[in-house]
Amino acid sequence: xxxxxxxxxxxxxxxxxxxxxxxxxxxxxxxxxxxxxxxxxxxxxxxxxxxxxxxxxxxxxxxxxxxxxxxxxxxxxxxxxxxxxxxxxxxxxxxxxxxxxxxxxxxxxxxxxxxxxxxxxxxxxxxxxxxxxxxxxxxxxxxxxxxxxxxxxxxxxxxxxxxxxxxxxxxxxxxxxxxxxxxxxxxxxxxxxxxxxxxxxxxxxxxxxxxxxxxxxxxxxxxxxxxxxxxxxxxxxxxxxxxxxxxxxxxxxxxxxxxxxxxxxxxxxxxxxxxxxxxxxxxxxxxxxxxxxxxxxxxxxxxxxxxxxxxxxxxxxxxxxxxxxxxxxxxxxxxxxxxxxxxxxxxxxxxxxxxxxxxxxxxxxxxxxxxxxxxxxxxxxxxxxxxxxxxxxxxxxxxxxxxxxxxxxx
Numbered sequence: 001x002x003x004x005x006x007x008x009x010x011x012x013x014x015x016x017x018x019x020x021x022x023x024x025x026x027x028x029x030x031x032x033x034x035x036x037x038x039x040x041x042x043x044x045x046x047x048x049x050x051x052x053x054x055x056x057x058x059x060x061x062x063x064x065x066x067x068x069x070x071x072x073x074x075x076x077x078x079x080x081x082x083x084x085x086x087x088x089x090x091x092x093x094x095x096x097x098x099x100x101x102x103x104x105x106x107x108x109x110x111x112x113x114x115x116x117x118x119x120x121x122x123x124x125x126x127x128x129x130x131x132x133x134x135x136x137x138x139x140x141x142x143x144x145x146x147x148x149x150x151x152x153x154x155x156x157x158x159x160x161x162x163x164x165x166x167x168x169x170x171x172x173x174x175x176x177x178x179x180x181x182x183x184x185x186x187x188x189x190x191x192x193x194x195x196x197x198x199x200x201x202x203x204x205x206x207x208x209x210x211x212x213x214x215x216x217x218x219x220x221x222x223x224x225x226x227x228x229x230x231x232x233x234x235x236x237x238x239x240x241x242x243x244x245x246x247x248x249x250x251x252x253x254x255x256x257x258x259x260x261x262x263x264x265x266x267x268x269x270x271x272x273x274x275x276x277x278x279x280x281x282x283x284x285x286x287x288x289x290x291x292x293x294x295x296x297x298x299x300x301x302x303x304x305x306x307x308x309x310x311x312x313x314x315x316x317x318x319x320x321x322x323x324x325x326x327x328x329x330x331x332x333x334x335x336x337x338x339x340x341x342x343x344x345x346x347x348x349x350x351x352x353x354x355x356x357x358x359x360x361x362x363x364x365x366x367x368x369x370x371x372x373x374x375x376x377x378x379x380x381x382x383x384x385x386x387x388x389x390x391x392x393x394x395x396x397x398x399x400x401x402x403x404x405x406x407x408x409x410x
Contacts, residue, residue, distance in 0.1 A: 110139045113174060113182045121187045122154075122164035124375065125334045130160035130184060132174050143177035152380045154186050155334075155387070164188040165333040165380060166373065197347045197376020200327065200354050202366040202408040209406050211238040218283040220265075220274055222248040224329060224392055225289055227384070231398035237405075243267065243277040249293035250306030254313065274310065275317040286314065289326035289367070291349055292391065296338030300348045304356060311360070324409065325357050327368040333377040335390035343376050363409070370404030371397055 116131040134142055146156045153168035162172065164186070172184045218241040219225055225244040232240060243265040253274045255262045267277045278286055290310070294303040311323055327350040330343045350368060357364040371393070373379050382397030383390060393401065 108136050108139055109178055110134050110142065110176045110180055111136065113144070113176055113180045115174060115182045115184050117184055118182075119185045119187075120162070121189060122162060124164050124167060124188055124191050125377075126164055127334070128162045128164075130156070130162060130172065130174075132160065132182065134176070141177055145175045147173045147175060148186075151386075153188055162186060163334040166375075166377075167191070191375060196374070197330075197343050197372075198351075199330075199347060199368050199372050199376055200350050200364075200366050201369055203354075203357070203364050204410055205408050207407075207410040209410050211236055213406075213410070214238040214240040216283050217241070217285045217287055218243055218278055218281045219287045219289070220244065220278070221289040221326075222246065222293055224292065227393050228398055228401060231395055231402070236399075236402045241281045241283055243272075243274060243281070247293055248290065250290050250303060250310050251294055251298065253290065253310055254306075275314045278314060278318050278321065284321055285324060286318075286321050287324045287326055287365070289328065291328040291353075292341070292346075295328070295345050295349055296341035299340050300345055300352060303349055304352045307353060308356060308360075311362070323362045325353055325362050325364050327353065327364070327366045329368050329391070329393075330372055330376060330378045332380055332383050332386055332390040333373075333375065337389065337391070347376055365405065365408055367401055367404060370400050 112135045114133045114135075116133075117128075120128050122128045132144065134144070146158070146160065148154055148156050148170050149172075150168060150170040151165075153164070153166050153170040154172070155163045155165060156172060157163075160174075165188070167188050167190045169188075170186045172186060174182045214237040217237070219228065221228070221242075221244040223244075223246040225242065226246060228237075229242040229244060232242070245263045245265040247263045248265065252263055255264070257264060257271060257273065262271070264271045264273060265277055266272070267280050272280065288307075288311070291303050291307065294306055298306065307325070314321070314323065328346050330346050331337065331341075333343075336342045346368070350366065354364040354366075356362070371378055371382050378391065379397075380386060382393055382400060384392045384394035384397065
């Protein structure tokens with residue numbers, strides 16, 4: 001018997017600025033269905049039955065009557081034995097045929113399906129494993145689909161792993177190919193105040209500026225800022241320049257240009273260091289959003305040190321620029337990219353970054369404040385890759401970013 005298992009993830013995502021630097025999408029569709037399939041094919045192993053034919057010797061010359069009688073009796077006995085053997089052989093063939101027929105019997109359709117739980121409560125950001133039981137378990141087709149009523153509250157992967165994203169209620173339905181169903185209701189409770197993530201505020205919030213204010217700005221950042229650069233093509237950020245690159249961080253931005261695997265940004269078709277790119281841009285205001293690619297490896301303290309070291313290098317080459325540190329933005333609820341990259345550490349880094357800004361005369365801009373839900377997570381509708389990295393923005397998220405900048409930079 002051979003079994004083939006296939007899992008198909010049917011997810012329509014609004015691809016934001018993904019890790020490969022793609023453009024953010026203009027809207028976020030609801031992820032609502034995952035299909036898993038399994039087919040069982042049966043191959044019979046037939047056993048051949050060999051039959052040996054009796055060979056009859058040529059007739060011998062006539063013998064005496066007594067010999068004739070003896071030979072006749074012998075032939076009759078042989079004929080009876082042959083008939084018995086033939087009958088036994090036919091019986092054996094019938095048994096073998098019956099066994100083979102039993103093996104080749106087509107498996108049955110699914111008659112019912114059950115889940116290991118019919119009602120669960122899952123804390124925001126945590127997961128629960130649903131397990132289906134299909135009956136009979138030898139059904140030829142075992143295709144089924146996971147469906148859920150509210151993608152902002154929960155998500156479900158092909159294995160039935162439920163992730164709680166936001167407080168609320170949702171219903172999960174497992175539906176087989178022949179429309180047998182099982183359901184599970186999910187409650188995601190409100191987290192207590194002690195578990196909510198505090199999002200720091202910006203330094204300024206008194207003046208609203210227009211797009212022309214950003215004519216003298218150069219944005220430095222990673223793939224999240226790459227997404228902003230695509231959105232800014234609509235002129236909302238004036239003539240701002242961009243020095244951004246996928247996977248850029250505080251530490252690898254200080255690598256030598258000749259170092260293998262460097263991800264330095266490009267200025268006018270040529271790779272440059274951040275400090276040199278700022279000099280070439282001629283801009284007087286530098287907006288930096290880095291750290292997402294550092295927190296997971298260096299932690300909060302290490303990332304803060306990286307920020308200090310890079311800004312020192314920038315000021316050595318460009319002593320007259322004004323530095324603005326933009327906060328690292330959060331991930332959607334339940335998303336973790338590494339042991340240390342989670343929303344608690346993102347918030348912790350932002351608090352430390354704001355302190356350093358005040359110590360060194362930088363301006364702190366808390367973009368996280370514009371895109372976070374009340375619990376410190378990236379608002380689901382602003383995320384361009386909720387089924388993947390869960391941290392890049394779609395065009396709606398970018399528009400909220402730009403709107404926030406216009407009211408918190410002067």
